[in-house]
Amino acid sequence: MSQDPEDGHRRWKHDxxxxxxGDQLDPASAQTPGMFRQVAIDHARVGAQKLWAGTxxxxxxxxxxVHHHGALESVIFVLRGRxxxxxxxxxxxxxxAGPGDFIFVPPYVPHQEINADPSQPxxxxxxxxxxEAVVVNITDVEPAEKPESVHWIDPIHRGP
Known part of the structure; x- marks a missing residue:
């Protein structure tokens, strides 16, 4: 039983x-004040099984x-700002970290993410x-810098 080579060509072309x-990112992610996320790569958009990527x-x-992301590893690449x-x-x-820098956040590391510039995004x-979005809020550790003026909240980072 031979397979039609044209079937393989069509499969690889689309899969x-x-x-x-950049102008095709999906802003249909939940949006809240202080943060604007756009999805580039996830299961729904491209069938990714082990990655999520966006801006x-x-x-x-x-x-x-203060929180951690369970077993997830995260990489952040800074485009603009601090x-x-x-x-x-x-x-x-x-x-x-500034423009051109990478940040690696290992699994289970308690951390706080901060826009270090009070005047620039x-x-x-x-x-x-x-x-899968995983966040475990840690309530018995005080934030080093209290999120008083603008809370960085979204479906992953919950506000107070």
Whole structure:
């Protein structure tokens, strides 16, 4: 029983490499004040089984509460602005990243994400190691920088 080579060609043409143009990102993600996410790659859009990728624009001075993302790994690439990350059992460690810098957040690391610039948005590309959004809020650790003016909230980062 031979297979029609044309069937293989059609399958790879539509199920092979996918290019998602910058003007084709999906803003249909839940949106809340302080954060604007657009999906590029996920299961629904391209059939990705183990990745989620998109862009995020964070309002000036926006901050998350203390949380971790379970077994997920996250990579953040800073396009514009200044990101500050605090992490550790008591958020005792801090680092900043600017345009062209990558941030890696390992599984289960308690952290707080902060737009370090009170006057400019922070624009990033975000890649996660799974399609499922996982967040575990940590309520027994005070945020190093209280999210008082603008809460960085979305379906993953819940507000107070």
């Amino acid at each position: 092979g490499v996918r290019v998602i143009r 995020v624009s964070i309002a000036p001075d926006a901050k998350t509460g 990101a500050r990350m605090r992490w550790g059992d008591r958020l005792e460690y801090v680092a900043e 922070l624009d990033c590309v975000l890649v996660r190691s799974d399609n």
